[in-house]
Amino acid sequence: MGVVHASSLLEALSFRHHPSKRISLRELVCALQEEMNAGLENGLLANSGPSGAALHAGVLLIQHELSSVRLTVEHASRESEKLRSDLQEANQRSSLLAQEVDENHAKQESIRRTQFKQLEQRHADQLRLVQEVAQADRDQLVSQLQQDLDKRQQQLLQTKEEESRLKESLQAMSEDNARLSAENANLTEKLASSERANGRLIQELDGVSLMAELESRCEALEESQRHSLTEQLNRMSAENLQLRDRTDELSAEIELLRGQLAAARSECVGLGPAWRSEPTMSGAVKRRNGEEEVIEDHVGKVRKREAMAMGLYCSEVSPRPLSDNQNGWKEEGRSVNADQSLAAQLQEVKQEQCESGPVVNSAGGSTIKEQLKRVFEKLRLQIVEEFLEGNDSVATLQNQYRSVLVQQEERHAEEKRSLFESHLLKLSALEAQLAETQIRNEDLVQLQTVMEAEHEMELKELRQQLKRVHSKDSKQEEYENLTEALADLDAALEKELSRDCEHDSAALQAEESTTKVEELEKQCKTLESELDSVKVEIVKILIDNEELRLKVRHQQEDLEMEQKEAEERMEEKVEFETALLQQRIKHLVRDLEDEKQRNQMEKNALEEDRRDLESRLDMLRTEFDRLDEYWQSKLDEEREIYDQERDSTDEKFRSLELKIKEYEELLGQGDNSSTSSLSTIEERANWEKQLNDLEEESEAQIKQIALLESQLEQLQKEKEEEAARSQQELDVITAELEATKLMLADVLEREAKLITKLENVRENVPAVSKSPPSPHLNRPLSPTPKPGILPSGYSPLKSKGWAKNQRSPASLSPCKSYESTIDGVDGRQLRRSPSLNSGSSEPHRACRVDISVFQSLNSRLKQQEQRCRELCYALQCQKHRTEQIMFETKVQHQAEINSLETMMKTSQDTLRQMSLQHKQTMDKLTSSDSLIMELYTENARLLETLHLQNLSHSTASGLSM
Known part of the structure; x- marks a missing residue:
């Protein structure tokens, strides 16, 4: 830079x-x-x-x-x-x-x-x-649709008949069931009363026969046998003392077992805290070992009335249904009656002994026979007690009672099982029929709900009956076992106490009496010891029986628990299935309501379409009538105009012919007058020329007149042809109008038939869900007829206006040519007028006449031309108007065609929607059918399982018994 x-x-x-x-x-x-x-x-x-x-x-x-x-x-x-x-x-x-x-x-x-x-x-x-x-x-x-409607009506009638028949059969079966149940109750009461009477009679007969045998044996005994019996009696008394101690120990153990049993029962039944405590009675128990007497404080003995009171209290406290309590009281009444009869017999014997006791005490020095009698009486009493308390008789009675109970239970179980199976079969059949009727008819939905409610009520009743039966059987058996065991124990204890008292009194008497009595007492003791050993064995057998009963009870409880679990599972399955059925029924009802609303909407849409079509048809009819009248009036006007024009042209030609004749006459008269009266005219070239011109012009006029006549004839022919053509067109139009009217009538009849059929279908057939309104419902009402109503290529505004327009130039051309010729002649005559004025008077007058005639003709022709122009203008206006009408009708027809296309599209869409809805409903019906079949198979399987469980329960109960 x-x-x-x-x-x-x-x-x-x-x-x-x-x-x-x-x-x-x-x-x-x-x-x-x-x-x-x-x-x-x-x-x-x-x-x-x-x-x-x-x-x-x-x-x-x-x-x-x-x-x-x-x-x-x-x-x-x-x-x-x-x-x-x-x-x-x-x-x-x-x-x-x-x-x-x-x-x-x-x-x-x-x-x-x-x-x-x-x-x-x-x-x-x-x-x-x-x-x-x-x-x-x-x-x-x-x-x-008509075929489907007929089929569904037939199906509806069949379902109604089946429903009435099933209702009648159900009512008859319910009446038979009530009658049979009443008869069963009467028979059971009669059977129970007869069994009680039979048992009482058997006991009385056995007791009488036994007493007779004992009395006969005692009388047949000898003294040696009596000595042996006294020895045995002493031995048995000693054994009795030992057994007495053993019974005290066993009674204490029994009391402990009773307390444990009460606690276990309170835990099983769920009564909350124990409502009773262990009975502790501080009583002195006397033990004898040889000559020593030891008094110990031990748990007291429970009497029979205390056991009975405890049993009654347990029965009152334990929650039990009314029927179970009644049955239990009946069974308790039986055992109480038997115990009371035995106790009454023992009391009678004891009273006899007590009555005989003071006599023995008062007679201190009575003989040995009296003592032996007392001993034998004691033995008789013990034998009677042993007989009444014997294992064999008790076992036989218990077995008989149990067999009767088992038979009753089996009979009741079989009756209930058959009743339950019949009810289940009825309910399954009713469910299948209800499912079919629900698919086909909406009215059967209510019946299905009613039958489901009845089904649930019957199932509840059957479950309650089963629970009652199971609870009744288990509680009844347990109560009977306990009452029997307690009654046996109480009876044994009372007998031992009575024996102790008797032996104490006998011991006091024996000490006061002689040594023989002591020997007899020893024999009695030995007999008592033997009896005590027998009693010990009986107690052991009873304990074993109690253990077996406990085992059986536990097994029954296990079976009851299993049955309860199975019933709970069954109830859960049934509840789940019923819930599913209810949900599906609700869905089906909702779908049916939606289908109803959708069908109602479609019905309303079809009603609106029908009204729209009717209004359009009315408008089309009025339009056709108006067009018919309009074109008829146009034809009449055209005919009148044609007649007027023809008349006017005829008058013109007549007037022209008359004038031509007048001209010829005038010309002829002029020639005659000139030759006869007038002087000769100087021949001039211009005159000859003018004459030639006039002759030529007259010839031209004649030719023109001939041409006009020919044209007039052509016009007349054309008019006639046009009239014939217009008549043909009118005939064609009328034929087409009649055809369109017939087509409209056919279409109306078809639409009316279709609407009536659709109304019948929607009134009779329930259909399943809401559809949105179709777009063609919101279109405006416009007179848009169907394309098939009007014939193809029909244009009613074409023929007459076209003929009029085609006719106007031909009709105007002669007038124009004629006007031109007249103008030419008039001009030549006017140009020729000065030369004519210079001639003689008569030719000048003739020329003036010709000019006036031609002027009048010219004025008339001008008027005719003016009129023709007006007619042309009117025809042009009419043509313009007809073209405008044609354009408007074309636009209207195009709009109608478009509206018809939209209607066809919407109708096709609605038909597609209806077909889709029909398919959906058929799919739903098939799915519901399959579901009902599955439910039916599941119900049958559950019935089979229930039947197998009942069989297993019956076999288990039979084995346990």
């Missing part, structure tokens, strides 16, 4: 200069400006020195910056010019592109118009085919 001392200048400006590094030009300029500003402020700026170098460097830098800025400006200007040129080229290209695009668009528009016309034609053909197919489908659908 030419800066002197650049390195020193940079160092002065505090720039550390390194040859390998570059310095920012902007920073350097800023530093120089600051230095120059500081020098200017201080007034130290000079050309020499560091300030001058800085000034020089700053100027050079500014110049360099200016040159760089100029270069950038020039570069920017060149770029802007280039951009302008590019912009102009782009504008030219865009204009060319726009032209090409416009041409392209025009071509595409023309192509699209042609395609649109082709598509319209194709669409019209397709629409016609679719209408035919839709009509066929509609007829087929109506026939199918």
